[in-house]
Amino acid sequence: MTLPAAVPEAGTRPADALRLVRLRLGLAMAAMAVLPIVLAVLILPGLTGPDADAQARLAASSGDVSAALAADLGRVRSALLITAADPQVAGVVAGSGPPSPAVKASVSSIAGLLGPVVSSASLQTMTGVERLRVAGAKIAAVGAPRPADPVLTATASVAAGDVYRTQPVHSADGTTMTLSAPVRAKPGGPVIGIVRFDVSVDRLLAGAETVARSGGGYALVVDRSTGEIVADGRAGAAAGQVGGAGGGPMADLPDVGSALGGAVARAGRAWATLFGDGWGVGLAPVSVAVPGFADWTVVVAQPIPTGGIPIQLAIAALLLLAAIAGLAIWMARQVIRPAAALDGSRQELAALYEVARRDALIDPLTGLGNHRAFQETLGRELAQARRHRYPVTLMLLDLDDFKQVNDRAGHASGDAILSSFGLLLTGGVRRGDGAFRIGGDEFAVVMPHTDGDGAEIVARRLLSTALEPGAGTAPRRAPISFSAGIASAPDHGTVAGELSARADAALYWGKRHGRTTVEMYDPARHRAELPGLVADAGAAVATVIERRLLRAVFQPIVRLTDGATLGFEGLVRPLPESGFSDATSLFAAAAVAGRTMDLERQCLETVAAAAGRLPDDRFLGLNLSPRSLEAPDFSPGAVRATLARFGLPPEQVVLEVTEREPIEALDRLKASLAACRAAGFRVAADDVGAGNAGLRLLSHVQFDMVKIDLALVHEGALHDPALSVLRSLVEMAGGWGALVVAEGIENGAQLRAMRELRVGAGQGYLLGRPSDELRDDGMIDLAALQDEGLWPAPGSFRPWQVAPAQGGLGRGGSRA
Template identity: 30%
Template structure:
């Protein structure tokens, strides 16, 4: 082609046309991207606004919840009803005493008590005016009522009825919204204000009949409120957000009702005004849009320049395209590629260059496609082998699965079965495959066959689960859980088969029966346990009521069994219980029912009982027990039982009544000596003792459950400095009327009832809590706890002590455990171990009742003791007895020689205090120093 015929214009035409199209597309996509970014921005703001609204609602609801908790606290202080007069209720003094602290801790504005007529009894703080109808409504409905009032400011008010069954008064608690506003601003970083009704008509703005509550909205956002209230209707912001521009800045503004909806007064509704400045985000969005447009234009220019250069290069290679096609048809790709490579290309062949490039790409693609075909063929062969391995693996899994797996046609013909199925059918594969599944079900499986046929015909869904039986070749029936599922087989004209799974449940049935027996029988003796005993006893009583005969209940408690259990161990104790169970079975009649209902307690139910028969069995039981002693660890033990008998219907009609009376008679027998029996007598004095024990059990358990145990603190003074250094913690039980019960009145009953350990742990917990409270108040006091000897045998007590002492707020050096010498002597090994463990925690040990025992001096060197408390019996008359004075001086000298601090108890006079100071006693304690009292 001659130079005069060069097509330079074509390149530029293509560039210009393509550039215009790209420019239009770029503009369209840029604008679309801007719109998407704007939409995302709006959605993000919606999410932020939603979270802010949720935060404001949550803070408001939490504030109401705090008012409810505080109201419950105050209401619990007043157990009696509110008086009809205007005199303060019983807890007025308590509120007066704690008002300032409560007001600070609970952020309260005011607290008001109303009587049952709705009249204000007493107020604390700055009370809101409560409408009389609202108070009457709370008293009438006996339900708490929440209110929100906005006058000069906004407040939350909770009105709570007083009284358990009927409202005997009401309690009003008021809180300001200021705390909610501050928490919201801290948590969200946004601004919030409260809108309340604007009663000043002259000052009301044009659109909104609301004004801002004082000290809510930040000063810089007040112009935003003034602007939107003057230019927009309030409906544009209620429960929705709106973007507002003001002086070159942008703000997200929304309004929401203050929750809960029913708490806002209809006469003066209030709203949250939420303002969030988004100027930076909006400007950032606009800046990104401009940068996107600019960078797109730059990129477009570069693309056009590259395109011009590429067009010039591509149009060179089309010259030899016709020479390359024959080679391409002969699969000579390398030769074809060599022909398409252009050398010394003249300018102006742009279109041909492009065609040449396309041809070269076609060559490469065809060559790559041929290579891919070869590669895919090889990969297909590998995958076929892999699938074959997977198929063999799945087949193997099915074969070894412990579940019957078989497939059958819709007509019931079995297609295949796994090895578990062969084992379950107890035959070979050939005797199963090709047979109808129905023949392996017994004739009793009519319901199973009916539902299976419905599944096959498509009437009843695509799955059937049923529990039935499988009949083996030998005629044996196995209980089996069946699952039949219709499965479509692809590639076979939608032919369906049924996949059948079967699980032999006969073994699990046996396990369930075994577990049921474990739940109703004692594993040690094999006798029925308390649960089954109660069921059997109820059935026997029902039969006795119907047929009119007597039933005797024997309540047996083994004498001194605890000695065997403690001395020989638990295994020996179980052996003794088994021996007793065997002997009792020999002594009872065939119609009697024997059960083990407790650790060493047995119960015998004797139907058709008469007085002669009852006495005969009771005497026989102890006679046969004494006749056969038991050998344990080389020692021989005689076992007897204290027996109490209650007879239906003479001594009761209900199981609980008969059990209680038999237990009462058993205690009578135990009091008479070992191996005795007693038949219940309603005139017995022991009934009074039993009732007393029941009374104390209820009293102590109620005190533990309802936290009625309180601590009194007796001061201990440093005799040298005159300063109170620590307090001894003493427990009291406070009754409903405020009366205090001393530990000497209830502790013995607690020990006999097994409740002493729970009381000890409760005291320990209260002492640690008081210690933490004193530390936070900056009061440097030590607290002493009396550690009773019964805790030495409690293997879990140290874990409880350690858990409390290791709290990060506890200073172990300020906790002192007092241990009496008698407690150490009674269990020296356990005391030695526990004292060492407590000392490792960093706590201090005090030796109580020092000087009473002969081993006192020995213990000073044996244990890590910090304080020794000289027994009060040597201190009370020290000003009148020279012997006591000499003895106390000697004890003090010995203690101080071992480096121990001395504490004198029971100091009751100035004269005794003077003598103790002369002797050199370190600390003193007693009524002269201070009475036990609550510690504020």
């Protein structure tokens, strides 16, 4: 294990609150810069030349000692947090057997790394049993409980990523304190024990005060909150006693602590009185970057030539120091207040985002989840099942002869049957199961923690209920017949495409052999259907790729301030002879056949070849699925080389990551995006509000562009929750300097809503339909497309511009 570097906190920052934080920080920095100058102007005229130099050395010495002490404290604290977060350590605390050699070596190496500062390190359960103790070179597994220890309860209540510190304890052997951190079985889980370091404060100071001793002086550490001397660097002095043996010029030193704790009240006492003739001091607070030690101050005392600091100047210096401290505390509180508002805004955004996304995943006719929700749920449940090893069963249902119902009785009757069947499914499955309408008359049920036999019982009970006239919660005039196919993980597959293909094969066999049936996938009976499904899909996709049966179309992305075209989104359409009606069905077949990345490469070439050279002030975007970015052999260099053949530089290209597909390897995806940026590309989050990733990807990557899914855009024009989500996304992207693009603008009301929210750009049929050419019709008259008088005054919104590789860029897609 190695000590980590500091990691900055990430989060969303609404623009107004962020500006307020920056303003207050600027004022604080200005005040901290001006007040020391005033202090220097008052004091320097009263100093002789040699005295001034000595005081400068003292100030530098106290700063060096403080920095060294803060660094040592930071290393101890980091080592403690690393040990507490180690899964092996958690296993030792939670287990009953002896610690493994690896854990002993790990804890011993950390204790050894920190040297004599940590006198002992131990692992302790919440019942007080010590599981492991390291003291010097000795390592012992201890099974007996320690006496009642208040450190356990106090440590269990500290926040994640923080440590608990006891007050220093003074004894004849020196001053020690205990630092401890909670151990959790898993992140966010309950506390199962603690890691505690017994730290020698005297050795901490001894390692830091070399500079002070080189000048014939010594260093003290004072706790300003209590006025207590925490550590005393003089030989033979006991911590907590600042007079020391032998008296001498330091006999009056016990007043140091109280003087620091109440400098204003004792302003009349000069430093010379406190430390004796011929001594001077330097003060430096321990860095506040080490949480829990902000009240510690290093005092360095050294002999200096007798100089003249008038008592009036000493009083003024103390008053100014007190003013600086008070101003720092006040400004810190002023900064914390909007920071708390930022966190509240982030939580509100997450809640509203989830509400709007949930609305976008519901089939309005039946109230069940739609096809997008089905894909998310099945992928998520299978991933959980693989991790925790429990069964998941997929049931596909298809209404029998439904087309004849529509032809005979009309679509209104068909819709009534679909709605009634949706109610039957909702009432016939468990609360933990997911029911979905995935096509016109096709339904699916995802059943976690259920094997195939259990799902078959549920399916036959549903079929029996559906065949009863008038059954269900809504009146029906006739029974409903359906056929069902069932496949279970892990018996019949462990990934979504594989499981769906097998359930579909069982369903297809049942439809061909009489209908009104429930079929569990059986390789002996249904394998003949499966190769046909996969082989047909694979052959059809291969034909499209080999014969290049694709054409590129380009949809403009329009700036919503003035109607100017910023760039184009590249899309593909399958040619009629491909056998596919649209790009959605083409990519669905590619997913079944395992040819998604091959198809994406062909789409990339098709769009790039049709685009040719772009004007310098325009951009083109290309979609890449998470599967491609997560692939071990993904290479931004290969993408760049492909585009270079058609004259497209990376600075004019945006690579979009869609949220419609689940993210399985986040770290690898982040590394691929970073490599794309290094190669000169911009990156965009596509379909935000549509997919299972939600805010997860946005919380890990700051994109150059955020593209809002059309479902959220349509909801935002009608409903307040979605509108609040859109507003928060715009503010968040504004904090990044990213461009927000609203997808699917199809009417004037949607255009008006997006402009009122100050969304930077938009695309959709209202602004421009996809075309075979990169057609720029000039400025679009936005006022003619919406009601007038609702847009803010000109110049109040900063339009997004195409910039070099470090800025934000626009989007295009390699498929529809």
